[in-house]
Amino acid sequence: xxxxxxxGEASGxxxxxxLMAALKVRDAKAEFRFYGGxxxxxxxxxxxxxxxxxxxxxxxxxxLNIRKILKNMKSCKEDIAAWKPDVVIPxxxxxxxxxxxxxxxxxxxxxxxxxxxxxxxWNQKRVLKIKKVVDKMFCILPFxxxxxxxxxMKVDYIGNPLLDAVSAHQKNPDFLRxxxxxxxxxxxxxxxxxxxxxxxxxxxxxxxxxxxxGYQFVIAGAPSFSHNHYTSFTGKKNVPVIFSQTYxxxxxxxxxxxxxxxxxxxxxxxxxxxxxLYKGNPVSIxxxxxxxxxxxxxxxxxxxxxxxxxxLIQNDCTPEKISKELESLLHNQTYRKTMLINYDLLDEKMGxxxxxxxxxxxxxxxxxEKAH
Numbered sequence: 001x002x003x004x005x006x007x008g009e010a011s012g013x014x015x016x017x018x019l020m021a022a023l024k025v026r027d028a029k030a031e032f033r034f035y036g037g038x039x040x041x042x043x044x045x046x047x048x049x050x051x052x053x054x055x056x057x058x059x060x061x062x063x064l065n066i067r068k069i070l071k072n073m074k075s076c077k078e079d080i081a082a083w084k085p086d087v088v089i090p091x092x093x094x095x096x097x098x099x100x101x102x103x104x105x106x107x108x109x110x111x112x113x114x115x116x117x118x119x120x121x122w123n124q125k126r127v128l129k130i131k132k133v134v135d136k137m138f139c140i141l142p143f144x145x146x147x148x149x150x151x152x153m154k155v156d157y158i159g160n161p162l163l164d165a166v167s168a169h170q171k172n173p174d175f176l177r178x179x180x181x182x183x184x185x186x187x188x189x190x191x192x193x194x195x196x197x198x199x200x201x202x203x204x205x206x207x208x209x210x211x212x213x214g215y216q217f218v219i220a221g222a223p224s225f226s227h228n229h230y231t232s233f234t235g236k237k238n239v240p241v242i243f244s245q246t247y248x249x250x251x252x253x254x255x256x257x258x259x260x261x262x263x264x265x266x267x268x269x270x271x272x273x274x275x276x277l278y279k280g281n282p283v284s285i286x287x288x289x290x291x292x293x294x295x296x297x298x299x300x301x302x303x304x305x306x307x308x309x310x311x312l313i314q315n316d317c318t319p320e321k322i323s324k325e326l327e328s329l330l331h332n333q334t335y336r337k338t339m340l341i342n343y344d345l346l347d348e349k350m351g352x353x354x355x356x357x358x359x360x361x362x363x364x365x366x367x368x369e370k371a372h
Contacts, residue, residue: 001027001367004085004109005034006076006100008054008093010193010222011262013037015115015161015356016091020045022360033083035076038223038244048079052224054096069096077103087367089114098126101133110370112136112363116155120147127151136366138359141303142349156362159355162262166247166269167353175248179240184216185254187326188272189239190246192259193222200279200317201259202233207319208326209237215254215330220246220263255329257322264309265299269350271343273329273336275310276300279317303349308342 003023007016017039023030024044032045035054041047054072073096080088080100088104090097094117101111113134119126120143127148130137137155139145140162148155172178191202202219209217219230221243230241242249246263250256250270258264260278267274276298296302300309310325312318328335 001029001086001364002031002033002083003087003089004080004083005032005036005040005089005091005114006093006097007034007036007040007091008051008096010037010051010224012091012093012115013039013051014165014262016040016089017043018161018164018356019089019091019114019359022356023363025357026360026364033079033085048076050224054093072096073099076100080104080109081107085109087112087363089363091115092117094119094126098129098133102129105133105135110135110367112138112366114138114359115140115161116144116148120144124151127153136363138362140355141299142351143303143305156359158358158362159351159353160265161355161359162265162269163350163353164356166266169247169251171251172245172248175245175252179218179242179245181216181218181240181252184214185330186249186252187212187215187217188249188253188256188258188267189217189219190256190258190263190267191219192261192263193224196280197259197261197278198222198225198229198233201277202230204277204279204317204319204322205257206234206237206239208323209239211323212326212330218242218249218253220249255326257326260297260311260313262299265303268300268309268343268346271340273339275312275322275325275329277317277322278311278313280314300346304342304346308339308346 005016007013013036016036020032020043034040034045035049037051087110089112090101092115104111111134116137116139131153139155139157140160145155145157189205191198217239219239219241221230221241227241250267250272253272256267256272256274258267258274258276260276264276298309298311301307312321
């Protein structure tokens with residue numbers, strides 16, 4: 001069968017790649033064409049456009065880049081129409097993917113939405129549109145099933161594919177030597193994979209490095225940026241950037257400073273004490289605060305429905321507050337131990353690995369049912 005996947009950011013690329021690998025096991029004739037990134041490309045198939053050219057986040061950022069976004073949508077629709085896939089699989093990324101899903105529904109292509117958009121956070125009535133344009137929805141957060149049920153929509157809960165990626169990871173014993181790192185404890189810096197995240201968050205992270213001389217700070221580089229892009233921020237500071245080894249970096253870290261997003265959950269699954277940071281365009285943040293219906297922004301706190309990790313957002317994302325929180329994560333043993341106990345409870349809530357395989361099984365069975 002022919003599968004057309006659409007991922008617009010780093011996390012979607014990871015989940016898309018794992019799903020493709022699981023589909024290949026079950027469908028020897030699987031063909032893939034996709035919008036995604038390096039991981040999906042490594043899984044095989046044809047990369048049409050890299051997510052680095054698509055990832056805009058925030059109301060102002062989207063408005064400023066609207067012409068480019070519309071052009072990407074137009075070319076995506078044309079490419080789907082020309083290739084005629086058996087199924088289109090949008091992966092999260094709702095601003096783009098819900099419009100593509102509506103187009104596909106009109107054209108008669110089945111739409112299997114993998115990883116629900118976070119519509120429970122704001123403008124919940126979008127679920128009415130989803131019911132019209134999506135044939136099957138695959139959810140990865142436990143509370144999403146009840147949310148959709150409240151809108152009279154049946155969805156499949158398949159567990160969280162991050163568990164697949166984390167459980168499959170094998171620690172590299174030569175990580176420190178290969179990356180010329182010394183024996184000092186590591187503070188991992190995960191500043192995100194979007195330009196505006198990097199611009200807003202990384203400078204604040206870097207301002208505190210001199211206050212912790214007994215530690216080495218290491219940046220997890222996003223593949224969508226060059227090494228030079230990071231050195232424009234780090235300047236003469238001795239803060240190395242390591243690409244495509246984020247899980248090993250977390251394995252060796254004593255604590256982490258993490259941009260809000262999927263990486264907060266990954267860091268928790270590795271049981272690394274963390275602070276969650278976010279700083280964006282002030283207008284975008286003001287609009288989001290007026291619309292958003294949730295108490296937290298980090299996945300860890302959302303899933304646990306309480307504050308497990310400290311969130312330093314916008315005006316709270318300052319070197320002073322970051323430094324104070326990192327000091328607690330490293331040296332307040334009670335505080336650190338409580339976070340690690342909460343991570344154990346998070347593990348229980350998240351369940352077992354196997355989401356990618358379960359999703360592949362369901363997708364193929366639904367497509368076979370449709371064929372008959």
